Amino acid sequence: MDQLIDTPSDWVTAGLLLVVLILVVRSFVIGSKLKRLRKSYKQFMSGAGVEELESVIIDLKQRLAEQEEGQNKLKQSVRSLNDTLKKKKGNIGIHRYNAFAERGSDLSFSIAVIDDAEDGMVLSGIHGRENTFLYAKPVQEGQSKYPLTPEEIEAINLASQRGSK
Secondary structure (H helix, E strand, O other), rough: OOOOOOOOHHHHHHHHHHHHHHHHHHHHHHHHHHHHHHHHHHHHHHOOOOOHHHHHHHHHHHHHHHHHHHHHHHOOOOOOOHHHHHHOOOEEEEEEEEOOOOOOOEEEEEEEEOOOOOOEEEEEEOOOOEEEEEEEEEEEOOOOOOOOOOHHHHHHHHHHHHHOO
16 A cells, blocks of 8 residues: 555546546536626626517617707708808908099098808999099999999909908
8 A cells, every 4th residue: 555556547547537627627617607607698688688679779770860860950050051151241352542643542442242152242432632422333243234443343352352261
């Protein structure tokens, strides 16, 4: 009895016993992990069966469709506001000049009030020593059915430049 393991078959038996012991321990570890996984799965699925998951997904899809519809309406509103804003007569150009080169100073003026499409009006004031005459002309696409003076054209160009900034 001095030696517990004498023969090669004893060695094989001891080795197999060690392998079986390792496999048993491994089996308990895997079983424990499987038990925790099963517990997590039950918690996740409790009260949320397949039919309920389907309804949750359908509800989410409907909400997404509603949000997309709302977003499209907002985009359309922004486009409409942008178009309306372009039609506002907010581009102003002022050109001052001396209508009578031999006397006076730059007291005459032309003011253009137009939108981005160059629709609006031009207002000119011719200042003389005793009188000031005021003229208004409608403008469509940068032109008028009445003859435009170079100063009025300059005022329209100034207003157009301000609108394109």
